[in-house]
Amino acid sequence: MAKQIEGVYERLLECAEQEFLEKGYTEASLRNIAANANTSTNSIYVRFKDKEGLFTAIVEPVVNKLMETFINVQETFHGLDKETQSRQMGQYTEGEMDKMLDYMYDNLNAFRLLLDASYGTRFHNFVDELVRIEVEYTYKYMEVVGRPAGVEDAMAENLLHIVTTSYFEGMFEVIRHGMGREEAKRYMRLLGKYHHTGFSAIFYPDSD
Amino acid sequence: MAKQIEGVYERLLECAEQEFLEKGYTEASLRNIAANANTSTNSIYVRFKDKEGLFTAIVEPVVNKLMETFINVQETFHGLDKETQSRQMGQYTEGEMDKMLDYMYDNLNAFRLLLDASYGTRFHNFVDELVRIEVEYTYKYMEVVGRPAGVEDAMAENLLHIVTTSYFEGMFEVIRHGMGREEAKRYMRLLGKYHHTGFSAIFYPDSD
Amino acid sequence: MAKQIEGVYERLLECAEQEFLEKGYTEASLRNIAANANTSTNSIYVRFKDKEGLFTAIVEPVVNKLMETFINVQETFHGLDKETQSRQMGQYTEGEMDKMLDYMYDNLNAFRLLLDASYGTRFHNFVDELVRIEVEYTYKYMEVVGRPAGVEDAMAENLLHIVTTSYFEGMFEVIRHGMGREEAKRYMRLLGKYHHTGFSAIFYPDSD
Amino acid sequence: MAKQIEGVYERLLECAEQEFLEKGYTEASLRNIAANANTSTNSIYVRFKDKEGLFTAIVEPVVNKLMETFINVQETFHGLDKETQSRQMGQYTEGEMDKMLDYMYDNLNAFRLLLDASYGTRFHNFVDELVRIEVEYTYKYMEVVGRPAGVEDAMAENLLHIVTTSYFEGMFEVIRHGMGREEAKRYMRLLGKYHHTGFSAIFYPDSD
DNA sequence: GATGAATGAGCCTTCATTCAT
DNA sequence: TATGAATGAAGGCTCATTCAT
Numbered sequence: 001m002a003k004q005i006e007g008v009y010e011r012l013l014e015c016a017e018q019e020f021l022e023k024g025y026t027e028a029s030l031r032n033i034a035a036n037a038n039t040s041t042n043s044i045y046v047r048f049k050d051k052e053g054l055f056t057a058i059v060e061p062v063v064n065k066l067m068e069t070f071i072n073v074q075e076t077f078h079g080l081d082k083e084t085q086s087r088q089m090g091q092y093t094e095g096e097m098d099k100m101l102d103y104m105y106d107n108l109n110a111f112r113l114l115l116d117a118s119y120g121t122r123f124h125n126f127v128d129e130l131v132r133i134e135v136e137y138t139y140k141y142m143e144v145v146g147r148p149a150g151v152e153d154a155m156a157e158n159l160l161h162i163v164t165t166s167y168f169e170g171m172f173e174v175i176r177h178g179m180g181r182e183e184a185k186r187y188m189r190l191l192g193k194y195h196h197t198g199f200s201a202i203f204y205p206d207s208d
Numbered sequence: 209m210a211k212q213i214e215g216v217y218e219r220l221l222e223c224a225e226q227e228f229l230e231k232g233y234t235e236a237s238l239r240n241i242a243a244n245a246n247t248s249t250n251s252i253y254v255r256f257k258d259k260e261g262l263f264t265a266i267v268e269p270v271v272n273k274l275m276e277t278f279i280n281v282q283e284t285f286h287g288l289d290k291e292t293q294s295r296q297m298g299q300y301t302e303g304e305m306d307k308m309l310d311y312m313y314d315n316l317n318a319f320r321l322l323l324d325a326s327y328g329t330r331f332h333n334f335v336d337e338l339v340r341i342e343v344e345y346t347y348k349y350m351e352v353v354g355r356p357a358g359v360e361d362a363m364a365e366n367l368l369h370i371v372t373t374s375y376f377e378g379m380f381e382v383i384r385h386g387m388g389r390e391e392a393k394r395y396m397r398l399l400g401k402y403h404h405t406g407f408s409a410i411f412y413p414d415s416d
Numbered sequence: 417m418a419k420q421i422e423g424v425y426e427r428l429l430e431c432a433e434q435e436f437l438e439k440g441y442t443e444a445s446l447r448n449i450a451a452n453a454n455t456s457t458n459s460i461y462v463r464f465k466d467k468e469g470l471f472t473a474i475v476e477p478v479v480n481k482l483m484e485t486f487i488n489v490q491e492t493f494h495g496l497d498k499e500t501q502s503r504q505m506g507q508y509t510e511g512e513m514d515k516m517l518d519y520m521y522d523n524l525n526a527f528r529l530l531l532d533a534s535y536g537t538r539f540h541n542f543v544d545e546l547v548r549i550e551v552e553y554t555y556k557y558m559e560v561v562g563r564p565a566g567v568e569d570a571m572a573e574n575l576l577h578i579v580t581t582s583y584f585e586g587m588f589e590v591i592r593h594g595m596g597r598e599e600a601k602r603y604m605r606l607l608g609k610y611h612h613t614g615f616s617a618i619f620y621p622d623s624d
Numbered sequence: 625m626a627k628q629i630e631g632v633y634e635r636l637l638e639c640a641e642q643e644f645l646e647k648g649y650t651e652a653s654l655r656n657i658a659a660n661a662n663t664s665t666n667s668i669y670v671r672f673k674d675k676e677g678l679f680t681a682i683v684e685p686v687v688n689k690l691m692e693t694f695i696n697v698q699e700t701f702h703g704l705d706k707e708t709q710s711r712q713m714g715q716y717t718e719g720e721m722d723k724m725l726d727y728m729y730d731n732l733n734a735f736r737l738l739l740d741a742s743y744g745t746r747f748h749n750f751v752d753e754l755v756r757i758e759v760e761y762t763y764k765y766m767e768v769v770g771r772p773a774g775v776e777d778a779m780a781e782n783l784l785h786i787v788t789t790s791y792f793e794g795m796f797e798v799i800r801h802g803m804g805r806e807e808a809k810r811y812m813r814l815l816g817k818y819h820h821t822g823f824s825a826i827f828y829p830d831s832d
Numbered sequence: 833g834a835t836g837a838a839t840g841a842g843c844c845t846t847c848a849t850t851c852a853t
Numbered sequence: 854t855a856t857g858a859a860t861g862a863a864g865g866c867t868c869a870t871t872c873a874t
Contacts, residue, residue, distance in 0.1 A: 008858075008859095024327070026234065026235060027234055027328075029842080029843075029844095030843085030844065030845090031842080031843080031844090039858090039859080040859070040860070040861080041844085041845085042845090042846080042847090042858095042859080042860080042861085043858075043859070045844095045845070045846075046857075046858065046859085047858095050844075050845075051844065051845090119232070119327075151398065155394065155395065155398070158385060158387075158395065159395065159398060159399075161381075162378050162381045162382065162385075162395070162399070163378065163399070163402060165377070165378070165381055166374040166375075166377060166378045166381075167374075169373070169374060169377050170370050170371065170373070170374045173369075173370045173373055173374075174370065177366060177369075177370075179366070183363075186363065187363065187366065187367060187370070190359065190363070190367060190410050191367075191370065191371070193406075193409055193410055194371055194406035194407070194409060194410050195406060197405050197406045197408075197409035197410075198401075198402035198403060198405045198406035198409075199402070200405075201401055201402060201405035201406075202398050202401055202402050202405075216833095216834095237867080237868075237869090238868085238869065238870090239867080239868075239869090247834080247835090248834070248835055248836065249836090249869085249870085250834075250835075250836080250870090250871080250872090251833085251834070251835085253869095253870070253871080254833065254834080258869080258870075259869070259870095424837080424838095440743070442650065442651060443650055443744075445863080445864075445865090446864085446865065446866085447863080447864080447865090455837095455838080456838070456839070456840080457865085457866085458837095458838080458839080458840085458866085458867080458868090459837075459838070460866095461865095461866070461867075462836075462837065462838085463837095466865075466866075467865065467866090535648075567814065571810065571811065571814070574801060574803075574811065575811065575814060575815075577797075578794050578797045578798065578801075578811070578815065579794065579815070579818060581793070581794070581797055582790040582791075582793055582794045582797075583790075585789070585790060585793050586786050586787065586789070586790045589785075589786045589789055589790075590786065593782060593786075595782070599779075602779065603779065603782065603783060603786070606775065606779070606783060606826050607783075607786065607787070609822075609825055609826055610787055610822035610823070610825060610826050611822060613821050613822045613824075613825035613826075614817075614818035614819060614821050614822035614825075615818070616821075617817055617818060617821035617822075618814050618817055618818050618821075632854095632855095653846080653847075653848090654847085654848065654849090655846085655847080655848090663855080663856090664855065664856055664857065665848085665849085665857090666849090666850080666851090666854095666855075666856070666857080667854085667855070667856085669848095669849070669850080670854065670855080674848080674849080675848070675849095
């Protein structure tokens with residue numbers, strides 16, 4: 001039995017990850033986690049503030065790093081001159097998207113937790129937060145290339161939010177499907193085209 | 209004292225709906241539901257098998273009816289001749305979509321339950337089920353109008369599943385946003401265009 | 417074994433009273449109470465809101481009744497004409513004090529709880545509340561018989577509060593000492609004299 | 625980084641004092657204390673026997689010193705000749721009382737602990753102990769000036785205990801009220817008069 | 833069928849104290 | 854001595870479900 005080579009801390013993180021993935025945050029049981037890690041419940045409280053603190057320890061560094069990267073990508077794009085932005089028409093360059101996908105695949109379980117097991121924690125709105133930022137930068141982009149002509153303003157905001165959510169949810173579906181990393185990148189390329197075409201069609205219908 | 213004109217059964221359903229909406233299935237408390245309905249917990253077990261039975265009673269008839277309608281719509285479309293199918297290129301007719309939206313708005317809370325409060329019940333996969341059927345009929349459609357040329361077969365299935373999910377999630381976002389019924393229909397028209405354009409762009413890139 | 421002739425509710429109240437008396441509110445254990453009452457912890461929650469609800473059930477009716485009586489006594493005294501008030505010089509009549517003592521002896525344990533085991537509950541300030549009211553009426557009394565000449569105003573308020581507290585604490589000491597009822601009444605007569613004399617001496621030193 | 629110039633021992637004492645004052649003995653947490661003192665829980669057990677040992681370390685020297693002083697005061701008074709004792713009639717001289725008040729104000733927090741946060745420790749009966757001694761010397765005093773005529777013997781003992789308790793509680797109320805030192809002394813002078821008058825009135829009603 | 837009690841387990845959290853390094 | 858982990862128990866509270874009347 002060559003187990004327990006890792007410390008209690010590591011084992012707790014692992015077992016917590018497992019439990020949270022299986023049952024979601026609220027249904028996960030600290031007793032279970034501790035038992036699986038061969039330690040006592042109290043052991044958790046020595047190392048983490050509380051249940052949410054345990055969840056946070058797994059997920060927070062990953063979130064922070066991703067957010068940072070994500071905003072960098074946005075800022076980089078927004079820094080391009082009008083022609084280039086217009087030519088790319090809001091599509092991420094492949095390199096940038098690949099970078100983000102790589103990061104997600106490097107931290108696959110953390111992202112699964114964020115997507116499907118964070119109800120009840122302060123990370124509940126993770127996807128919404130991404131969407132919010134993306135939409136914000138889309139507005140900046142629209143300032144540069146011209147306001148959309150295809151949709152009346154009143155609907156534009158909601159619609160933008162909805163399709164942006166769709167885009168991200170699509171990306172996360174790719175992750176959830178458990179595809180390999182390179183495969184995922186190919187999918188995201190197609191998905192990017194899909195959404196970009198759709199976006200143009202309803203927001204800039206005359207641009208073609 | 210002319211109150212409680214509704215029977216216990218109705219009150220239980222109403223209060224359960226409320227509780228499930230507020231807390232989701234697993235977090236909902238039968239105690240609370242019974243208390244709000246001015247009756248005893250056991251009163252629930254007289255009328256429903258158990259917690260899930262109560263949830264089911266609210267949601268199942270609506271699901272069944274929707275599924276039936278949904279499949280009818282699909283069958284109708286599939287029954288059209290090739291030219292017509294091809295011309296519509298996989299888009300729902302407005303009338304059909306409106307019919308489904310109307311049904312959802314007529315049973316708004318039940319759908320909210322299905323979308324956001326069904327984790328832990330056998331309805332957890334409600335959206336997936338819709339997607340599965342939609343994808344199935346999309347394959348039939350592809351048999352009729354010709355296999356897609358834009359995507360290699362190996363990827364097509366996953367991709368189809370993903371974008372179809374996006375489409376439905378978009379529709380449910382509309383519902384979640386709390387829009388009025390007619391407004392929702394306008395959104396769905398745009399959303400239909402969005403997805404149809406994207407769909408054509410990646411599956412039938414040469415058709416334009 | 418002719419026990420458990422009383423219902424669970426009564427047994428819970430009794431065992432709770434016992435436990436609270438022995439350990440004080442915060443240290444009392446609901447598990448213990450339930451065990452002693454031969455029932456489950458949950459049984460408490462069926463009948464009472466929570467720990468404080470259990471304490472409240474024992475103590476609240478007694479508090480309410482006493483407060484009511486107490487204020488009646490005060491109002492009655494305050495309704496007397498100036499000469500009578502002046503003659504009695506703020507002393508309770510024996511009948512009134514006896515009435516209150518009787519009530520306390522009729523609910524002896526409840527008062528012990530209030531005095532010595534209510535820390536952590538909303539009854540923590542029970543004595544202070546009595547004092548507050550007594551002081552309030554002492555001020556009214558002073559308006560009638562003339563402002564005190566013995567103490568500068570700045571000190572009077574604090575001093576009044578302090579000696580009034582002493583008076584009540586003395587009364588409760590009598591209760592705590594476990595004296596018989598009639599004995600207690602004799603003590604309170606002497607204690608009344610003690611404080612009345614002291615009160616006159618410092619607040620109305622020239623009145624003699 | 626010139627912080628933590630005090631040693632661990634001192635910091636522990638300080639933080640313990642704080643915690644005990646805030647929460648009382650039983651509710652205080654050694655974890656908290658250690659954390660606030662920037663050290664480990666075990667660190668407490670190296671220096672003190674246990675929780676009560678920590679409390680004792682703060683409070684015991686102060687108690688001992690006060691008791692000593694207190695008994696000195698009593699002995700001094702008892703050493704006076706009969707006439708002087710009689711003339712003062714059991715009142716502390718101002719100098720003696722001031723000395724005790726000064727000592728309390730020099731160790732204010734320790735006294736607050738004794739008064740309001742010692743439940744659960746062997747100092748719980750601190751006030752009672754003071755009262756016991758005071759009563760003991762009052763008896764000696766009565767031997768000197770003559771047995772009281774106002775109260776039958778059977779009641780005298782209890783009564784003496786009760787009013788003596790009142791006296792000390794009054795003194796501690798002054799402390800609790802957070803008054804300044806000199807102000808407190810003025811209050812104690814009035815309080816002394818109050819109790820002395822009351823005492824005479826019930827124990828020696830004919831002496832005036 | 834209605835009521836309210838009982839069951840039995842589980843939840844997260846906190847504690848004082850001790851052990852091993 | 855300092856550190857941090859482990860121990861072992863208990864805390865209040867809530868749950869879905871069943872039983873007895």
